[in-house]
Amino acid sequence: MTLLALNNIEVVYDSVFLAVKGVSIEVPEGGLVALLGANGAGKSTILKSISGLLKPERGAVSHGQITFEGTDILALDPPERVRRGLVHVLEGRRVFEHLTPEENLLAATSMHGDRSEVAGLVEQMFQLFPRLAERNKSKAGYLSGGEQQMLAIGRALMTKPKLILLDEPSLGLAPFLVDEIFDTIRRINAEQNTAVLLVEQNAVAALDVAQSAYLIEQGRIVMSGTADVLKSNPDIQQAYLGGG
Numbered sequence: 001m002t003l004l005a006l007n008n009i010e011v012v013y014d015s016v017f018l019a020v021k022g023v024s025i026e027v028p029e030g031g032l033v034a035l036l037g038a039n040g041a042g043k044s045t046i047l048k049s050i051s052g053l054l055k056p057e058r059g060a061v062s063h064g065q066i067t068f069e070g071t072d073i074l075a076l077d078p079p080e081r082v083r084r085g086l087v088h089v090l091e092g093r094r095v096f097e098h099l100t101p102e103e104n105l106l107a108a109t110s111m112h113g114d115r116s117e118v119a120g121l122v123e124q125m126f127q128l129f130p131r132l133a134e135r136n137k138s139k140a141g142y143l144s145g146g147e148q149q150m151l152a153i154g155r156a157l158m159t160k161p162k163l164i165l166l167d168e169p170s171l172g173l174a175p176f177l178v179d180e181i182f183d184t185i186r187r188i189n190a191e192q193n194t195a196v197l198l199v200e201q202n203a204v205a206a207l208d209v210a211q212s213a214y215l216i217e218q219g220r221i222v223m224s225g226t227a228d229v230l231k232s233n234p235d236i237q238q239a240y241l242g243g244g
């Protein structure tokens with residue numbers, strides 16, 4: 001069944017710049033879908049329109065339809081979208097630097113959940129990211145880039161999402177950590193049955209974990225299909241997979 005559906009979404013910045021031009025995307029329940037494309041193609045803008053983080057006061061306007069579990073969510077504010085099970089991990093590692101990993105995780109749930117449930121969730125996150133448990137005496141600001149990225153994902157998972165939007169989780173990480181992050185994404189999808197919409201410039205790794213993918217160029221979807229079909233497409237190989 002379809003969990004998230006974008007239907008003909010357009011985003012205009014500052015009344016003039018059409019950054020997203022009629023994009024339609026579907027994420028099935030429990031699916032792992034990649035959104036690929038070069039810098040500036042419009043990937044982050046699409047994720048922000050899904051989570052509600054576009055800023056109308058800064059001139060961003062979106063049109064079209066976004067349904068989540070069959071309900072139109074475009075008019076809902078971001079916290080309400082989180083309550084419904086839709087969470088966004090923004091690009092860059094945004095953690096509370098002066099808090100420990102556990103305090104960061106707890107900060108994501110202060111409004112809801114009973115204590116034993118919250119403790120259970122923290123335990124689950126430490127199992128998913130053992131490295132965070134090992135570093136739990138440190139403030140998050142002292143963690144490595146990869147550890148901070150894991151913490152940012154862990155915080156999002158504390159809200160028990162049905163769908164997690166991940167914006168460039170591998171950006172700026174050392175190669176061995178890139179592998180670890182992609183492995184974790186695969187596990188979040190497979191073991192927790194959380195659907196994932198993954199924005200990545202690392203097309204090789206993204207197509208390895210995703211079931212299907214969309215390719216965006218200058219605000220438009222120019223190709224979509226199963227990950228295997230996209231991987232074997234000569235144009236994709238040429239442009240994104242290092243010539244195949």
Ligand code: ATP
Pocket residue numbers: 013014017019037038039040041042043044045046058060
């Ligand atoms: P990146 O990987 O660099 O984040 P992206 O594919 O995610 O690229 P977006 O960040 O969505 O691309 O940007 C799409 C286009 O919209 C770019 O041309 C960008 O300059 C423009 N843009 C993004 N945010 C704003 C904004 N707040 N105001 C005006 N233009 C913006």
